[in-house]
Amino acid sequence: MPDITALIAEDEPxxxxxxxxxxxxxxxxxxxxxxxxxxxxxxxQALQLRPDVLFLDIRMPGQSGIEAAAELAEQWPTGxxxxxxxxxxxxxxxxxxxxxxxxxxxxxxxxxxxxxxRLLKTxxxxxxxxxxxxxxxxxPQAVPxxxxxxxxxxxxxxxxxxxxxxxxxxxxxxxxxxAPSAGGLKVIQxxxxxxxxxxxxxxxxxxxxEAADKYVRVLxxxxxxLIRTPLKELIxxxxxxxxxxxxRGTLVRASAIxxxxxxxxxxxxxxxxxxxERLGVSRLYAHLFxxx
Amino acid sequence: xxxxxxxxxxxxxxxxxxxxxISAVQYVFKPDRPYEVPLVYSLSxxxxxxxxxxxxxxxxxxxxxxxxxxxxxxxxxxxxxxxxGYTVGTLLSDxxxxxxxxxxxxxxxLRSSLIVTxxxxxxxxSYFYLQGKSMTLQRRMKVAxxxxxxxxxxxxxxxxxxxxxxxxxxxxxxxxxxxxARAQHxxxxxxxxxxxxxxxxxxxxxxxxxxxxxxxxxLALMEVRMGPRLxxxxxxxDALRQASVPPLLLQPLVENSIRHGLEPKVEGGHITVQAQxxxxxxxxxxxxxxxxxxxxxxxxxxxxxxxxxxxxxxxQTPDLGRGFGLTQVRERLRTLYGPQASLSLQHGPGGGTVVxxxxxxxxxxxxxxxxxxxxxxxxx
Numbered sequence: 001m002p003d004i005t006a007l008i009a010e011d012e013p014x015x016x017x018x019x020x021x022x023x024x025x026x027x028x029x030x031x032x033x034x035x036x037x038x039x040x041x042x043x044x045q046a047l048q049l050r051p052d053v054l055f056l057d058i059r060m061p062g063q064s065g066i067e068a069a070a071e072l073a074e075q076w077p078t079g080x081x082x083x084x085x086x087x088x089x090x091x092x093x094x095x096x097x098x099x100x101x102x103x104x105x106x107x108x109x110x111x112x113x114x115x116x117x118r119l120l121k122t123x124x125x126x127x128x129x130x131x132x133x134x135x136x137x138x139x140p141q142a143v144p145x146x147x148x149x150x151x152x153x154x155x156x157x158x159x160x161x162x163x164x165x166x167x168x169x170x171x172x173x174x175x176x177x178x179a180p181s182a183g184g185l186k187v188i189q190x191x192x193x194x195x196x197x198x199x200x201x202x203x204x205x206x207x208x209x210e211a212a213d214k215y216v217r218v219l220x221x222x223x224x225x226l227i228r229t230p231l232k233e234l235i236x237x238x239x240x241x242x243x244x245x246x247x248r249g250t251l252v253r254a255s256a257i258x259x260x261x262x263x264x265x266x267x268x269x270x271x272x273x274x275x276x277e278r279l280g281v282s283r284l285y286a287h288l289f290x291x292x
Numbered sequence: 293x294x295x296x297x298x299x300x301x302x303x304x305x306x307x308x309x310x311x312x313x314i315s316a317v318q319y320v321f322k323p324d325r326p327y328e329v330p331l332v333y334s335l336s337x338x339x340x341x342x343x344x345x346x347x348x349x350x351x352x353x354x355x356x357x358x359x360x361x362x363x364x365x366x367x368x369x370x371x372x373x374x375x376x377g378y379t380v381g382t383l384l385s386d387x388x389x390x391x392x393x394x395x396x397x398x399x400x401x402l403r404s405s406l407i408v409t410x411x412x413x414x415x416x417x418s419y420f421y422l423q424g425k426s427m428t429l430q431r432r433m434k435v436a437x438x439x440x441x442x443x444x445x446x447x448x449x450x451x452x453x454x455x456x457x458x459x460x461x462x463x464x465x466x467x468x469x470x471x472x473a474r475a476q477h478x479x480x481x482x483x484x485x486x487x488x489x490x491x492x493x494x495x496x497x498x499x500x501x502x503x504x505x506x507x508x509x510x511l512a513l514m515e516v517r518m519g520p521r522l523x524x525x526x527x528x529x530d531a532l533r534q535a536s537v538p539p540l541l542l543q544p545l546v547e548n549s550i551r552h553g554l555e556p557k558v559e560g561g562h563i564t565v566q567a568q569x570x571x572x573x574x575x576x577x578x579x580x581x582x583x584x585x586x587x588x589x590x591x592x593x594x595x596x597x598x599x600x601x602x603x604x605x606x607x608q609t610p611d612l613g614r615g616f617g618l619t620q621v622r623e624r625l626r627t628l629y630g631p632q633a634s635l636s637l638q639h640g641p642g643g644g645t646v647v648x649x650x651x652x653x654x655x656x657x658x659x660x661x662x663x664x665x666x667x668x669x670x671x672x
Contacts, residue, residue, distance in 0.1 A: 011555075012459065013519045018466040038558045059455070061521075061558045093458035113462035 003031040007051040009042035011060045019114050026120045039063030043071050050083045053126055058092040065090055070155045074283050084133055085148035087126045101161040105154045156284050185237035188218050190225035207256045207275055211249035221274040247282040260289045303346055310416055311338035336384045341377025341413055345370055359424035374413040463517050478516050484509040499656050500567055501533040507546055514550055521560025532567050535580055536654040538624050544617035545584040545647050553588020553645055561587035569653050580653040585646040
């Protein structure tokens with residue numbers, strides 16, 4: 001059996017060192033591939049190095065640990081011969097909301113300062129999971145339990161919990177307005193070019209929202225507007241039965257979706273009534289589309 | 293306010309006991325009548341009067357302070373309760389015994405029983421009134437106390453951001469093992485930071501030198517944690533060392549710069565805190581200007597931040613966002629230095645954020661040892 005490998009994503013150098021030292025003590029066979037200091041490198045390195053275990057700090061520059069995990073799950077190769085998705089362990093100093101969510105989703109996590117006994121428990125759990133993933137006696141029909149599907153379900157819940165916690169700190173900073181009750185938004189106020197006037201767009205006319213850099217594009221049957229309210233805040237103010245999130249940056253009116261098709265690469269794409277473009281569905285949200 | 297079962301039952305039992313006492317007293321004065329007579333009369337009059345008065349409160353509407361109707365309505369209700377209770381109670385008792393008090397009894401007896409009702413009614417109503425009032429007051433005091441405690445706790449939580457504290461402790465734990473000297477150094481900064489945070493609410497102002505020292509403690513802690521991702525410059529002209537500043541006024545601004553500016557940015561950045569005095573316009577007193585700028589990710593939108601954020605009312609941001617810190621700083625400035633004091637938030641020239649504070653320059657009496665004395669007092 002090949003070595004079990006790990007990747008640590010932690011922005012504070014001393015804490016990365018501490019985790020590394022403690023891991024060596026509790027799990028000497030574990031081979032550390034690399035340590036990265038931000039959420040973007042975490043995804044890049046994980047895709048390249050394909051570790052078996054991924055330790056992710058929650059609060060990191062670039063993107064949060066949860067966001068990084070979601071992006072990794074999105075980009076992880078699938079299909080025959082694809083490498084197994086790594087076991088995820090989140091690391092946090094003090095995030096009561098995150099810890100609650102981890103508990104609820106049975107996600108592995110360790111608290112900083114990392115303490116030996118607690119880390120050993122996590123290590124044992126991860127070892128169990130990995131053992132289940134790689135059956136020791138190879139059987140021709142045996143399909144190794146893949147961790148990607150359960151990880152997707154957990155991450156979906158974690159991201160939803162993040163949106164649900166009003167007033168709690170946003171994972172990567174930025175001013176966050178308190179979210180009014182769900183479904184409260186009736187009109188989108190979009191400033192027109194020139195910035196001197198504002199167009200009021202009734203929410204009923206919106207076909208989809210799409211995040212674009214600093215803005216969010218608001219698309220109706222015929223028009224396109226730009227607003228500055230981040231998608232995260234919009235989601236909190238919209239009825240999730242009416243608007244479905246199908247991608248990290250896309251929010252679509254469910255009744256405007258015409259068909260969903262799977263392309264050669266296995267990716268889901270939707271076509272819309274009233275608009276010509278086709279939108280990609282993220283793996284995280286693929287569960288929304290199942291024939292009744 | 294609605295009647296609740298517990299209180300009503302308690303009142304009912306108390307009325308029963310009181311009526312039994314009255315009937316006993318009446319029996320003592322007139323032992324020739326069977327005990328049943330005063331017992332039935334006082335019970336039925338007592339219960340009727342109580343029922344009308346106690347329930348009547350909620351029909352008339354009560355003052356939440358005392359749980360009684362406001363002003364003249366209170367006594368009027370008691371009077372009405374007594375008259376009606378006396379009449380109905382007497383009729384009920386007459387029905388029980390099968391006679392009519394109005395016809396058979398002499399006016400003297402009627403008068404005495406009416407007087408007993410009035411005295412009993414006044415006594416027991418006053419008793420209930422006072423009891424209700426003291427209970428309500430006690431409850432309100434409890435609520436007020438817990439609110440005050442919660443406000444204090446919230447403030448402390450904002451100042452002692454738990455995430456920062458635990459991360460610092462985690463760093464310390466590592467350093468103790470690998471570099472005890474540096475661990476000690478970090479611990480010293482943490483101690484100074486904690487002492488300053490916990491005692492900040494006790495003083496209303498101190499010198500800029502002391503304020504900058506506290507910033508240095510905080511930044512030194514953050515420097516250990518963030519490594520090369522954080523660098524900083526603090527500039528304080530000698531002339532402004534004793535300029536008055538509310539304790540830890542600048543702290544939330546620097547925390548914001550780190551938290552919302554540098555932490556999200558992969559390569560980190562630089563923080564500059566600078567104090568300078570500006571000549572007042574037209575012979576007005578000089579103005580102190582403090583600038584806190586960073587080279588972080590900057591404000592979210594292109595417009596000046598606070599007005600551009602929809603739905604953003606500072607009071608609705610209970611947690612630790614940039615909004616709360618700024619509101620707190622702005623309010624403290626306004627309270628201490630009046631409407632001329634200002635705080636503005638701008639985009640940095642090369643990205644990042646600049647916070648400008650301006651208020652009338654006041655210099656504290658020259659006594660450079662004040663703070664050291666205060667510090668030693670703290671140690672004692």
